[in-house]
Amino acid sequence: MKLIAENIRMTYDKKEVLKGASFSFEQGKIYALLGRNGAGKTTFFNCLNEDVKMTGGSFFLEDEAGGRRKVTAEDIGYVLSTPVVPEFLTARELLKFFLEINAGRIERPLSPDAYLDAVQIEEEDRNKLLRDFSHGMKNKMQMLLNLIADPMLLLLDEPLTALDVVAQDEMKRLLKSRKAEHITILSTHIMELALDMCDEVVLLHGGVLVPMDRGRLGMEEYKDSIIAALRDEPAGAERENSHD
Amino acid sequence: MSPRGQSGRIRMIEAFFLSKRLAIECRVNGTLRVLRHVPLLKKLLPADIYSKSWIKSLVFAFKILGEIFSFFLGKIIYLAMMVALPSVIIKEEIGSAADPGSIALHIFFCLTLLGTLMHNPLFDPSEEMFTAVFLLRMDAKKYSMSNYIYALIKDAAGFLPLLVLCRLLIPALRSLRMPVILLLPLLVVGGKLIVSYLQLVLFRKKGFLFDGGAPQANKLFVAVMLLLFAAAYVPPAFGLALPQEAILAFSAAAVPAGIFGLIMLLKADDHRRVLKYIEFKNRALRVEGEQSTAKVMKESYLKKMDGGQAEDMLPEEAAAGKSGFAYFNTLFVRRHRRVLTRTAKRQAAVLAVAFALGAAACRFIPEAGRLVGANLPKILPASLFLMYILNRGETITQTLFFNCDSSMMNYNFYRRPDVILGIFTERLKTLVLINLLPAAVIAAGLPILYLVSGGAGRGIEYAVLGVAPLAMSVFFSVHYLTMYYLLQPYTDGLAQKGVAYRIVMILTYLVCYLSLQIDALRDNSLLFGIVVCLFAAAYVPAALLLTYKLAPRTFRLRR
Numbered sequence: 001m002k003l004i005a006e007n008i009r010m011t012y013d014k015k016e017v018l019k020g021a022s023f024s025f026e027q028g029k030i031y032a033l034l035g036r037n038g039a040g041k042t043t044f045f046n047c048l049n050e051d052v053k054m055t056g057g058s059f060f061l062e063d064e065a066g067g068r069r070k071v072t073a074e075d076i077g078y079v080l081s082t083p084v085v086p087e088f089l090t091a092r093e094l095l096k097f098f099l100e101i102n103a104g105r106i107e108r109p110l111s112p113d114a115y116l117d118a119v120q121i122e123e124e125d126r127n128k129l130l131r132d133f134s135h136g137m138k139n140k141m142q143m144l145l146n147l148i149a150d151p152m153l154l155l156l157d158e159p160l161t162a163l164d165v166v167a168q169d170e171m172k173r174l175l176k177s178r179k180a181e182h183i184t185i186l187s188t189h190i191m192e193l194a195l196d197m198c199d200e201v202v203l204l205h206g207g208v209l210v211p212m213d214r215g216r217l218g219m220e221e222y223k224d225s226i227i228a229a230l231r232d233e234p235a236g237a238e239r240e241n242s243h244d
Numbered sequence: 245m246s247p248r249g250q251s252g253r254i255r256m257i258e259a260f261f262l263s264k265r266l267a268i269e270c271r272v273n274g275t276l277r278v279l280r281h282v283p284l285l286k287k288l289l290p291a292d293i294y295s296k297s298w299i300k301s302l303v304f305a306f307k308i309l310g311e312i313f314s315f316f317l318g319k320i321i322y323l324a325m326m327v328a329l330p331s332v333i334i335k336e337e338i339g340s341a342a343d344p345g346s347i348a349l350h351i352f353f354c355l356t357l358l359g360t361l362m363h364n365p366l367f368d369p370s371e372e373m374f375t376a377v378f379l380l381r382m383d384a385k386k387y388s389m390s391n392y393i394y395a396l397i398k399d400a401a402g403f404l405p406l407l408v409l410c411r412l413l414i415p416a417l418r419s420l421r422m423p424v425i426l427l428l429p430l431l432v433v434g435g436k437l438i439v440s441y442l443q444l445v446l447f448r449k450k451g452f453l454f455d456g457g458a459p460q461a462n463k464l465f466v467a468v469m470l471l472l473f474a475a476a477y478v479p480p481a482f483g484l485a486l487p488q489e490a491i492l493a494f495s496a497a498a499v500p501a502g503i504f505g506l507i508m509l510l511k512a513d514d515h516r517r518v519l520k521y522i523e524f525k526n527r528a529l530r531v532e533g534e535q536s537t538a539k540v541m542k543e544s545y546l547k548k549m550d551g552g553q554a555e556d557m558l559p560e561e562a563a564a565g566k567s568g569f570a571y572f573n574t575l576f577v578r579r580h581r582r583v584l585t586r587t588a589k590r591q592a593a594v595l596a597v598a599f600a601l602g603a604a605a606c607r608f609i610p611e612a613g614r615l616v617g618a619n620l621p622k623i624l625p626a627s628l629f630l631m632y633i634l635n636r637g638e639t640i641t642q643t644l645f646f647n648c649d650s651s652m653m654n655y656n657f658y659r660r661p662d663v664i665l666g667i668f669t670e671r672l673k674t675l676v677l678i679n680l681l682p683a684a685v686i687a688a689g690l691p692i693l694y695l696v697s698g699g700a701g702r703g704i705e706y707a708v709l710g711v712a713p714l715a716m717s718v719f720f721s722v723h724y725l726t727m728y729y730l731l732q733p734y735t736d737g738l739a740q741k742g743v744a745y746r747i748v749m750i751l752t753y754l755v756c757y758l759s760l761q762i763d764a765l766r767d768n769s770l771l772f773g774i775v776v777c778l779f780a781a782a783y784v785p786a787a788l789l790l791t792y793k794l795a796p797r798t799f800r801l802r803r
Contacts, residue, residue: 049656051801073656084651088579093571100568101663142654149657 001027001063003048003071003153003183005209008057010043017043019207020057025183027152030175032194033187034212035204036230041187044204045155049078061152071153074105077146081158083138087131091121091141094130098145106148119144120170135162143171147178156186160193172197191223203229259383260390266380267372272303319402323410327351334480335416341483345419350485353494354476356432358469360439361455366392366509367443367518369526377519384516389509396436400429424488427495434495434502441505447518569663573670576648583643584636584678591634591682599689606697617697620690621705624712624773625765627686631716632756634682637724638749640675645734653801661796668729668795672788676721683717708773719780723752726787729795735802742802 003025010018017040025031035041046052048059048071060068061075086094095112103109116126119140130138139162146154156175160168175184175197188194194201201212203226212229214222254262276299280289289299331348334340340347366388376382404426411417411425443453455465479485563574577584606613652658690709733745759765765772 073659076656078654078656080654084654086648086651088576088647089572093575097568097572098657100571101666102657145655145657149655151656 001061001152003059004062005059006057008047009055010047011055016207021209023202023209025185027183028180029199030179030184030186030197032198032201033185033204034194034201039204040207041204042157045078045157048155049076075152076155077149077151078155079143079146079159083142085130085138085141087129090127090129091116092126115144115148136164136167139163152182154182154184158188159186201226205230256386256390259386260394263376263382263387263391266376268304268307270372271307272300275303315398315402319406323406326355330477338481340480342480342485343419344416346485347480348417349420349491350480351476353486353491354472356435358472360435364436364440365395366440367453367522369522373519374523384519388515388519396433400433403429403432421488424492427492431495431498434498437502437505441508444512569666569670573667573674577674580643580647584640588636588678588681592685595682595685595689599693602693603696606693613697616693620694622766622769624769625759627713628716629756629760631713631720635679635720637675637720641724641728664796664799665792668791672725675725676718679717679721683713686713705770708770712773712776715777715780719783722784722787726791729791729799732799
């Protein structure tokens with residue numbers, strides 16, 4: 001399966017944030033989406049998630065036989081950098097609700113506690129309201145729901161920054177272990193994470209998507225080439241805009 | 245450009261113009277931003293409008309006109325409502341023995357003293373102050389003193405012509421001597437200056453301001469306010485007013501006192517510290533204010549959660565045995581019951597007591613009974629407005645958004661049509677039931693009251709009195725919830741509402757308000773009630789149909 005983005009354009013007022021971004025993201029790979037502040041990474045994700053209406057272009061899923069179909073909400077899991085969870089529920093209650101309304105859609109569902117075991121949320125925390133959870137624990141819950149829903153396409157916006165080092169390590173393993181059946185795109189500003197975890201680096205630069213082939217470059221040279229590629233535009237065009 | 249001139253630092257007058265320009269720029273941009281959110285205007289106003297100088301000049305000119313207008317208007321309203329009207333009441337209605345001029349002068353004098361505490365802008369927190377002093381690092385003393393002096397000049401220049409005109413044009417004020425009138429603006433200014441200086445002294449000694457919301461001073465502050473307020477109005481009612489000479493002497497004394505205050509304030513070097521203190525106090529208040537706009541439930545969880553302790557939440561009994569959407573909704577309602585159900589319960593209780601008292605009055609006071617019996621059916625149009633006021637729909641949808649949907653909508657499973665509509669159905673039941681609580685009391689109370697008052701109405705009148713409130717209540721419940729689902733007006737950043745939603749809400753208000761105002765409706769009250777019932781019967785299924793059809797597309801986060 002592939003996610004094919006064709007000529008995605010997004011204009012806020014007169015500012016063209018995405019100027020015809022095209023790329024083919026393949027199943028089995030984790031992609032790092034790198035770009036400068038305001039380059040439009042979040043806008044790109046919002047377009048895929050249909051949170052905003054694109055100015056132009058299209059995207060779809062294509063199977064091995066070349067059959068194309070529309071991307072539905074259920075195909076996408078979108079994990080935001082700031083975790084959002086319903087604060088009035090406990091971890092157990094949220095999972096119970098989630099499993100109930102997704103009954104029949106989840107292959108081999110487990111009990112809520114089995115899932116909480118898997119992400120190591122302690123027994124004593126499971127009956128606490130989510131509003132009393134720490135940032136990192138909320139992040140885990142958000143990630144957990146998206147992993148159980150098992151969407152084909154997983155969009156991760158700075159996914160690991162809130163997690164402690166152990167949790168980061170676990171999450172990396174988890175994402176790697178499931179990558180064979182999924183398309184994973186991870187947006188980050190941390191070069192090390194991008195290089196360490198992802199199979200391919202894609203730059204969002206100047207409103208378009210540009211693959212950064214490592215070729216035979218050594219690690220340091222590769223890093224330098226990425227930074228050089230991101231530097232080439234005049235600095236004035238890179239201002240943070242409110243939509244990112 | 246460096247803010248430092250050749251002499252090393254900018255002068256006070258430059259600081260003033262810089263800060264004014266900044267303040268106006270902020271306000272003009274704010275206005276333009278709002279205008280650009282209006283659907284039709286958005287097309288007309290380009291995105292780079294903020295850099296278009298002629299549009300800015302236009303808005304700027306309006307702002308200046310507005311400032312001048314409101315500046316005089318504010319003082320006229322103040323003089324009319326706070327001084328003239330009470331003076332007339334005290335003289336004419338209460339029959340005070342004092343001379344009308346002295347009464348007005350006495351009130352103005354006391355209120356001016358009150359104003360030195362209540363309306364003294366040297367240490368007022370404002371967004372502009374924060375931007376200028378703390379973000380742009382403008383010199384705190386130059387910023388606050390120049391703006392303060394400007395405000396005082398505006399005060400004096402505004403009052404002087406108005407007071408002189410009053411003295412010349414109003415015959416009852418002839419007894420007041422012109423020097424007294426001419427000195428009053430100086431009393432206003434001098435009083436404020438010396439009080440500001442005293443505030444600064446207090447801050448140096450004790451670390452808080454008298455009116456700065458410090459708990460040590462709060463009670464005293466309120467007491468002084470009330471005392472001055474009472475001093476303004478109570479003595480004149482008993483024929484006592486301060487003699488003109490005393491006020492003249494006081495005003496004359498305010499001049500040197502004010503000059504002294506001004507010099508000391510200009511000499512002081514701790515303005516920044518005071519501003520920091522105010523800003524800190526104010527931020528806490530502002531955060532509170534923002535939260536209350538959305539009535540964000542911070543305090544609406546179960547009592548035991550309020551201590552902020554992470555106690556275990558055992559599954560609620562009410563939710564036991566439920567599953568899926570009903571489970572989710574029940575937990576939400578249980579944990580927000582203070583916001584959701586408490587008010588409705590209180591409304592119902594108050595209404596029940598009111599109806600009981602009314603019924604008792606009708607039963608035992610024949611006159612009251614006759615009055616109610618003759619007029620009760622006419623109450624239906626007014627009851628529409630009452631039902632509008634009582635309805636909790638808007639608060640509840642806000643609570644739904646901020647405490648639930650704003651986070652849940654980030655999960656794609658929550659946006660599946662079956663989930664949106666499943667939860668919508670549960671919420672509809674909840675909302676209708678909550679609002680029916682007070683409505684049922686009214687629906688029962690009106691016919692009973694009519695019966696007790698000996699109303700000789702026909703059966704149909706009783707029926708309409710009983711059914712119409714219920715129909716109105718269901719209508720409002722459906723209206724608010726469907727509008728929420730169809731127009732989803734809120735953004736993550738609290739408070740901001742979609743324009744379409746706001747227009748619908750204003751129209752809703754207007755219709756309800758007009759029903760209160762139009763006499764013809766009262767005379768055809770019975771017909772009105774029937775029409776309302778029919779309208780509700782048509783609106784409810786139509787709105788629900790529309791929601792089930794469109795909500796999967798419209799019910800989303802605004803990014």
